[in-house]
Amino acid sequence: MEKNNPKGYLYLLPAFLFLGIFLVYPLMDVFVYSFQENYNFASQTYTGVGIYNFRYVLRDPFFLQALKNTFLLVIITVPLSTGLALLISLCLSSIEKLRDFFQTVFFLPYVTNTLAVGLVFMILFKKTPYSDGFMNLLLNAFGFASVDFLSGPYWAKMLVLCLYTVWIVMPFKILILTSALASVSQQYHNAARVDGASRGRIFWRITLPMISPSLFYLVITGFIGAFKAYSDAVALFGIDLNAAGMNTIVGFVYDMLYGRSGGYPSYASAAAVILFAIVLTITCINLLVSKKHVHYI
């Protein structure tokens, strides 16, 4: 039959061009940039090769702040959203009526523009001289004092950011977990009941191990996604995240590249490479941990 059909390369050409110019070349280039010292945008010259960029970035207080913010965001939102999604999916899979309705509603945040709905969250939490905003109204109703969520204490800002992030990532997690739960045959559930297992035990001993691959997938993508948080922070705190003290690592990369403090692709590259290294490390750790606890069938 057709052994070597050179037309194959022709069909691949467009993909090659796009991927080569905008994915493969930049990937190699970013490592080059990160080691070029004092790279100048306009003249495209640099003075030396070394690890100065990394040392600079790691000493930049804005980067350290971004690092802290990002880690906090990851540590809070990944377990919270995964656990909450599991709870909601379990509830969803044990009803029949209205299931479609709830699934549709729960998926809505996925198809919304992060920036646009972020504005709604902003006005819900925002405290202005004219009004304390809806969230503070709620707090007052429960007897708490008003909090300036968006330009007040650090914990308040972090709280809003975490809440919004959870709100945004939930649809995907609920969807994945609901379909994982649906793929666990009712038969195992029945068998466990006949074997005398209580609901709690069925969940811990049967359901959870059987959906563990999906759960693990969510934890990994959750970690990666949360480490790359940026748009949600911009939506809440505006484009100048450094000023708000709420920058993220990705935000730091873009700010270094462009904007008020921009024009330093070398520093941006170094920060991006550091981010990549962190994500890679965490993913590897996840993979190692999962070997023990995830049941692939």
Next chain:
Amino acid sequence: MDYEQIEKNARRRKCLRDILLGLVLCSWAVIVLFPFYWMLLTSVKSYGSYNSEFIPRLFTLSPTLENYGSAFSQVPLGRYFLNTLVFTVITTALMLFVTVLAAFAFSRLRFRGRDLIFTAFLSLMMIPTELVVITNFVTVTDLNLRNSFLGLILPSVTSVFYIYLLKENFSQIPDELYYAAKVDGTSDFKYLWKVMIPICQPTIVTITILKVIECWNSFVWPRLITDDQNYFLVSVGIQEIRENGFGRENIPAMMAAVVVISLPLIALFLLFRKKIMAGVARGGTKG
């Protein structure tokens, strides 16, 4: 063992569980829907009445549409909309063209090094966009493509994942069909167009919808590459409105803009609910 007690406990527990279940589902539904309600509500409050509410009201008795007017007249929202539409349509079309051809080559044609190249393609899926954005920014700037559709579109076209998804689908079409078409004297391209694409239409629709959502919401790249309002996409536009538009404090008008921007995708979602959810379950993420 007291059977009656067990039965009573079981009934009580089931009742309690049902209540808890409903409570969890309804509360999350409220949490999800409330921001949407709030945005609609605020968008129909008049500027004066919104600012006079020290305690925000949960409903309004005198809805007004004037904010929608100002959303289009005071800021170039129509322009952002048009830009996004052009960007989305061209990017998605180019993506489909590139993806279909590549998937066809990988699944149907035999050429030297095919499997090796495909493995290399797959490994590209792991590259985070954040790493390549920097060089792309430099490249596009050097090519003087800032503030142009070309600069917006070109780096956004490729998606290795979609090639993979479509290739898997193409591969499921039995070889016999291809040989039969060959015997009938059909060219490769005609076979792709007349047989493979119609058979795999569901997957193609899925990746189209996913790409449209991705384009409509894209923010990072457009923000880096455009600073001229004439080339703003909706995400960048809404950010611009937030920072500078409507004299900063006209929240109702801002919310009207948000409603207008959110509507197309929500409508698309409600129309293709099943397809979108199945597609996302197969491989969408939101990064």
Next chain:
Amino acid sequence: MNVTLQNLTKKFPNRNKKAGGEVTAVNDFTFEVPDGQLIGLLGPSGCGKSTTLYMICGLQAPTSGRIFFGDRDVTDLPTENRGVGLVFQNYALYPHMTVLQNILFPLENLKGKDRPGKEEMRRRAVEAARLVQIDSLLDRKPSELSGGQQQRVAIARALVKMPGVLLLDEPLSNLDARLRLQTREEIRRIQRQTGITTVFVTHDQEEAMSISDQIVVMKEGVVQQTGKPQEVYDNPCNLFVATFLGTPPINLFDGRVEKETLYIGGEALLPVPGIADQAVTVGIRPEGFVPEEQGPFSCRLLRTEIMGRDVSFVCTNDACRKETFRAIIQSDGTEQSHPETVRFRLKPGKVLLFDENGSRLRGTNHGKE
């Protein structure tokens, strides 16, 4: 422990929602399973036998009627408190647990004073595994086992907590023919050894007949007949039971009774005292034919099939409901000539008469055979 089912009825909403209404899966099922017996629940697929099983173990709630274990009403008791063992059709072994963990699982679910210590649990699990002869496979995962081995694990898991009732849902349907024969004897042996009251569901009449103490024949949710296998086979109460039991199946002919004599075609075959004149359906078991030169029943012989001990005559007769019918004759080993026409004498006990509704017609001297 004996199990009593009283007027058990189960209705499902119609699957086709637009059509509405209900489907009755089990209708007014009353039966008592005596302590320590093996009962075969037999019927074609969709006759409600699995539903009955699920109601006994509590996975489905009956629409009406009661279920008693001993003299306790367990109708509303949740499955997990009933203490029954169930072997599922496709075994439903937990894929993420080893064989030992699978067998241990029911023991680990016991609470309070019923819960044995760790060592005791292990001892009982190994004992159960030994009973079904899988004690060498304890550390394997279910996916590493053959169908027959999985089946044994499922039985061990159901038996390990010494259930009051053991239920088996089509336990042999996923096994190949040779294994099926072996496993059904195994089930019989285990049941005898443990003395646990056992109900098993099957659509294979041979399976049910061969190992059950009693069989229950069901059709469309209604119990047709219950009794010892041989009794039900010899003395079916209606046409359905008669045709459902027996391989090869019973042969059906159109016939009539005139003056207490049975006619097929024009031939007077048997005296049938006590049966009124009417058109009847005649069922003749394949083993009810005896070839005789002067026999009253003449048929055209198409071919003979020699099956070792027996010879099967494939014949036609105008009154036969099918194209051909089958007579099984004990072979005496000598090659016979094959005339075109054969004549049979009929064994009275193997000839069953049914009226136009399919109900059995009983003469005065039937049953004495």
